[in-house]
């Protein structure tokens with residue numbers, strides 16, 4: 001069966017650095033893939049390449065078998081690819097509801113003008129990530145890191161994605177917030193959402209993934225179940241410092 005997303009022999013150079021070096025992996029429909037590796041391995045660059053925020057020097061990125069490598073970011077979002085950022089990027093001047101509204105916006109200006117905002121959909125999305133009605137008017141500057149990550153997830157879910165790329169989704173969170181985000185991701189996973197999750201917090205990542213890909217220096221060095229990759233000698237040497 002054609003994978004939902006394929007990264008095929010992708011090369012991305014920044015000057016003399018190869019952030020992706022003949023990188024190949026794929027994610028099946030409904031699969032949750034952990035993408036792990038030490039600092040500077042190229043994980044965030046892979047997300048930027050998949051979204052079209054960077055362009056690869058060579059290789060292809062395919063969604064349901066179709067090459068999306070040449071498409072602009074907004075076209076990729078329209079086709080169902082969405083991401084969150086290591087450092088959350090809310091629109092700072094507008095509140096929680098309005099940030100979610102941006103994700104919900106139809107891509108036709110006419111529809112936007114005639115249909116206007118959909119407060120029920122905004123509230124439903126806000127609730128789905130653990131906010132309540134009282135949170136809708138809060139500004140990003142008033143939110144904790146956990147709440148900012150929830151807001152990013154809500155805005156990402158609002159674009160009705162087929163696959164979500166999560167970058168360091170647990171970074172800066174309290175134990176309670178990690179539990180809350182984990183529960184949300186587990187629920188979305190059970191509903192069939194496809195994920196690629198980057199996290200240095202392996203303990204929190206493990207229960208959320210079906211399979212792991214480990215990369216260093218822009219290349220895959222191991223792939224398999226979490227336990228398989230963690231007991232791989234190359235991974236232990238490169239990633240765990242053994």
Ligand SMILES: Nc1ncnc2c1ncn2[C@@H]1O[C@H](COP(=O)(O)OP(=O)(O)OP(=O)(O)O)[C@@H](O)[C@H]1O
Pocket residue numbers: 014017018019037038039040041042043044045046
């Ligand atoms: N815009 C850029 N310009 C120049 N070099 C870059 C750029 N983005 C990333 N790099 C380099 O590419 C390599 C991969 O970086 P990347 O941020 O993708 O790694 P990472 O695995 O996400 O690291 P971390 O876990 O620290 O976030 C690094 O050597 C980094 O310095």
